[in-house]
Amino acid sequence: MIFITRRERFNAAHRLFRTDFSDEKNAEVFGKCSNPNWHGHNYELFVTIKGEVNPETGFLVNLKLLSKIIREKVTDQIDHKNINLEVPFMQGKFASTEMLAMAIWDQLETSITTLGAALHCIKLYESENNFVEYYGH
């Protein structure tokens, strides 16, 4: 069993808030992250997959195919976008790093399987000081 990680990057605007909260309540709970005029981040995404090395090719998967899947399923849909307003796979979801990591897992899990590997971990950096890891359950 070998684990391979591919790093991709995207940047986006977002806001942490609940529609059933007033602006004051949102500010109290979410602080400056609830700014109604949005703020944004350079997100750094690490996708880790696992499986057996293919004896034909000497590697687990073709990293170009992995990168292509991440682009199609995730970064093309979120890069330079507003996470709350226009990212299909985040519709109706809270735009926190935690929820985003879990939504990215759901976007990728099936496609990784078609490569002959299994998704192992989604690691998502919001800043150099904060990151989230999700293992699918």
Next chain:
Amino acid sequence: MIFITRRERFNAAHRLFRTDFSDEKNAEVFGKCSNPNWHGHNYELFVTIKGEVNPETGFLVNLKLLSKIIREKVTDQIDHKNINLEVPFMQGKFASTEMLAMAIWDQLETSITTLGAALHCIKLYESENNFVEYYGH
């Protein structure tokens, strides 16, 4: 003469566009950076000042004072904000990294002088692949 650099960070939403352009024209000139729903970045700011070492203290300036000035004049006004809509020192300016670096210079230049040093360079990263440097003229 010695040069000292202080790194500070902030994140913000922005959009590249001209109000006298149509959305199509903006998209043509500025690409996905013109997204009307905004996007955002983690900006990394390096402020370099210069001067003579103070023989009383053995340093150029007290870095805590420098950090405080950068916070008051720049990061408190822009962190977790929308650069186009709500940053006082960017009002009426184009929200590109170039213009932002120049505006930060104008915010800091006088205050640095009160520390007994001179502002030398504003270096501003928009991403790990792109940064701007401005030397004041």
Next chain:
Amino acid sequence: MIFITRRERFNAAHRLFRTDFSDEKNAEVFGKCSNPNWHGHNYELFVTIKGEVNPETGFLVNLKLLSKIIREKVTDQIDHKNINLEVPFMQGKFASTEMLAMAIWDQLETSITTLGAALHCIKLYESENNFVEYYGH
């Protein structure tokens, strides 16, 4: 289950030695790390906690509270200090990175619980080439 990591930094002086060893014996076992006049490091601390996402807020814990706990229990007590001489939670302990990581675990474990999460890992860098991880047992 989601895992969140917060990075904090501190710098401190320390020395590796045993009081029941002579200076020669300490130098033989611990090398230049046993220098009686101390040396020091910029330590980089990664605190990973785990738990379920709170459906009310969309995140695991408020990272500001996590950061405050780390500051009160760890960095305020060790930053710009001598680990061997004046850090309360290292009294009577050997000042190695291993022992320090374990002591930081003990400082944080209970407080993390009050946030509604569980401490998962203490990762501590002494330099860009060496780091330690401790999972609590």
Next chain:
Amino acid sequence: MIFITRRERFNAAHRLFRTDFSDEKNAEVFGKCSNPNWHGHNYELFVTIKGEVNPETGFLVNLKLLSKIIREKVTDQIDHKNINLEVPFMQGKFASTEMLAMAIWDQLETSITTLGAALHCIKLYESENNFVEYYGH
């Protein structure tokens, strides 16, 4: 139980190809990585070992000894070399990052045991965007 990681670096030339494939077939399967004239990388190697802290010394192992073992068994044999042509422990193996990580595991496993610790993970970066992890089975 504590985990300690040591980073070492080396650079080398390599090529991904199968001798039973034509140059065209190799190019099709392995892309520009199959270039018959070779290409190369700065590899970054993280060796993680685990065990109990030695109560005599306050650490798991002497990191100088760990570094010496990695140098003798791995980096002295591969640094500034051609992985396909002249690295003893890669003879007859495919020069992918996956196979390299597994071969490094085999080079180190026994020697780590003589230090009184156990090898836990080989993490190998081929570039800032791609890395492999191997846990020995």
Next chain:
Amino acid sequence: MIFITRRERFNAAHRLFRTDFSDEKNAEVFGKCSNPNWHGHNYELFVTIKGEVNPETGFLVNLKLLSKIIREKVTDQIDHKNINLEVPFMQGKFASTEMLAMAIWDQLETSITTLGAALHCIKLYESENNFVEYYGH
């Protein structure tokens, strides 16, 4: 006047040697960098250009165009290649980082002018510990 820097990356194999030296003499002068079987690096390239901000667009140049020029003139010709054997703009030149930085300057200088800016600096990292800067004269 504003300075903008774009980072690009490539990896390649190379060898430091003189054809009029014996292998022994090459090994004596160039050390392990003269290995006849090649070695390689992940090179990190920073291209800095300078000029006035365009009042029409609010930026110096369109970074996409700059990136495209670097790709066409430099990275497409050198990435995953052997610098000594197959890089057109290095033919007949010594494959040191110094010579490579100067050759990249020559490749880019004219094209940058067509963007309405001037090439200011080529900064080229061969490893995290060594880099070269060239300002064109």
Next chain:
Amino acid sequence: MIFITRRERFNAAHRLFRTDFSDEKNAEVFGKCSNPNWHGHNYELFVTIKGEVNPETGFLVNLKLLSKIIREKVTDQIDHKNINLEVPFMQGKFASTEMLAMAIWDQLETSITTLGAALHCIKLYESENNFVEYYGH
């Protein structure tokens, strides 16, 4: 003219204080950096030299020789030491990053000349947020 930079690292303990100040006065002026029990840092040193490429060898200087000079003149004398108490070239000097950068310049300037190059800049990081540059005058 080409510029080459070599990175070296060292860690050390230090304290900012004046012997003619009381502990209270030192604490007021230098803050927690004046802690009488010392603190410490991982310092990162970038030495930049300049000159013409040697047509015989295709490089400016042999980087191994440059690294050896930095080790002998600087890092062997300061690594794992107390800057205030036991570093010969800092005797009688204030242990700030500014003074340290200037003292390192004096240690290296003549030796660099013997390599056939000129010292251009000493850049010294005390932390990821603060660094000093000195150009010799």
